[in-house]
Amino acid sequence: MAELLFRLRHVTDEEAEEVRDLFAAEGLDTYETQAGFFRLGVDAIWLRNPDQHDAAIAALNAYQAERLERAQREHAAAVERGDQMTLWKHLAAHPLQVVLVLLAVGLVAALTLLPFLGLARA
Structure with a gap:
């Protein structure tokens, strides 16, 4: 086999x-x-x-x-x-791409945590 x-x-x-x-x-x-x-x-x-x-x-x-x-x-x-390649070198070479990725990560984190933050206020 x-x-x-x-x-x-x-x-x-x-x-x-x-x-x-x-x-x-x-x-x-x-x-x-x-x-x-x-x-x-x-x-x-x-x-x-x-x-x-x-x-x-x-x-x-x-x-x-x-x-x-x-x-x-x-x-x-x-x-x-x-x-x-380090984060800082990547940021220097592609600043727009790094900023957009960080914004996307922040948006996903905010959307994920939003329901829990709403429960904490209630």
Whole structure:
């Protein structure tokens, strides 16, 4: 019976391709499914041979640990260079967008709390 190895929903094309290449390099018997037009299925990579499950999980865990380490290094380097986007940098670059988002958040909060504030006065 096939086993789910890796869900592809919300995964970048780069990461999905790296995972496909990893499984191919390990010689694992996998296949891919798509969710379909109405998104009723699952975008995923499946393992056909259950005897390869332990090897597949070990390879995937090693890949994900390496990818996490790489992402953390890239983030630290961006922070060190001053390239990391912060709220203040975003505000300076897109002031209208930030103000409109803050107004929308305030409006939603006010509409949510309005019935409770009315109860407190009564």
